[in-house]
Amino acid sequence: MINGFINVLKPPGPTSHDVVQTLRSILKEQRIGHGGTLDPMAAGVLPIAVGRATRLLEYIQAGGKTYRAEFILGLKTDTQDLAGQILARPGCSGFSLEELQKAALRFTGTITQMPPMVSAVHYKGRRLYELAREGQEVKRPQRLVKIYAFRILKAWPDGAFYRAMADISCSKGTYIRTLGADWGDYLGCGAALAFLIRTRAGGFKLDEAWTLEEIQERAAAGDFSFLLPPVAALTHLPAVVVKERAVKQVLNGTPLKDDDWNLNTPLQQGQLVRLEGEDGHLLAVARVTAGKGGLYLKPDKVFKEKE
Known part of the structure; x- marks a missing residue:
């Protein structure tokens, strides 16, 4: 029986559950779970537990995470990213890096967020994104999250819009798309998430992650060097x-x-x-x-x- 963790580099496109299903097929093991949902459009670190190590998933999920994100300022969508319907195109004339960073500082520390309708939060036994696909919108309670750092790396004009890249360090339960949308609203022009990669989840880092193709190739050869011991989930x-x-x-x-x-x-x-x-x-x-x-x-x- 296989037991341990895999630091998976999730590509854009599949859901976190899709990754779990793929690994169940590769490893011929049903007891597999992931350590925190990563949106389909997002890429990056997705910790995966195999076998008895699934009992430790909750401790990964409680740990901090870091992301690199790109936002389009001057654009608002119903999903807070580029996959949704456009609600408004106010555009913007641009900001200095100092102005963007000053606004970002207002969203550091403990803040409140409302989970987006496209999130995996449960509502009366169903996922919010399932209701959103049916055109429903329900009242969601706000939640407290912690933003440890929201650092603007660079910003540049893009036609009528403005793009900004940021590194974000946060607690579990944080929605980066919502953080960007709220930040854009504070700036007076709105914002939509254009790109997202998770660079760290607990002790799992991007530069140590394995692609699904690499895992499949190694497993087929009987090489399980991608499998980490259970304690890897608890290094924090x-x-x-x-x-x-x-x-x-x-x-x-x-x-x-x-x-x-x-x-x-x-x-x-x-x-x-x-x-x-x-x-x-x-x-x-x-x-x-x-x-x-x-x-x-x-x-x-x-x-x-x-x-």
């Missing part, structure tokens, strides 16, 4: 080394006292950490909890990597 979590005498406790889900582990960095209540044995094998993901006598590590999800 502090590693805590569990003393040998306490390993059995972890595997039984029993909280650990502070004399059962080794870690030089102070821990905070509520923090997630990964627990490893002295041999480096992943044991569990645990949450720091407070109790009598100090802090404890309560296993959140046990993962017997050696199985």
Whole structure:
């Protein structure tokens, strides 16, 4: 049985689910899932879990992501990108890089977003994009997201419009198309997403990603060098080394006292950490909890990597 993660370079066109289905066919394994939806038009990093590693997908999805995006200023569409119907073509005479960056700073930190109708958010048992295809529009609650950085790299005129390229670092649940549309509205001309590539998702990076063609070729030759160990999904979590005498406790889900582990960095209540044995094998993901006598590590999800 295959277990681990694959850092897939998703091409524009297929959905994230299409990628999962392709890999199920290539690897002859049904237990496969992805670590965060990437829109069909978008390309870039799509973490894929195989086998028991699917139990760790939620920890990837909770991690931060980075993108490179190109927006067309002076254009508004019903999908907030170039795939939708044009709502308005106000155009724009252009902005200085300083003006664009100053406006982008208003959309950093914790902000509110309304999920677009073309998103995969569930509404009464159905995806919003399914309702959008039927011409329906429903009321969506706004959500809080974090934009850690929104940096404008360059901008240039394009006929009646203006284009801008940006690097964006954000929390899970952020819609880049919506960020661009809101930014464009603030600038007074609207904006539509023209291009998007995800450059990082958690610890998975673009320059280390594999194309589906490369994966198929390697797998056919019996070469699974593209498969990463389960711990690859948890590199953003502090590693805590569990003393040998306490390993059995972890595997039984029993909280650990502070004399059962080794870690030089102070821990905070509520923090997630990964627990490893002295041999480096992943044991569990645990949450720091407070109790009598100090802090404890309560296993959140046990993962017997050696199985």
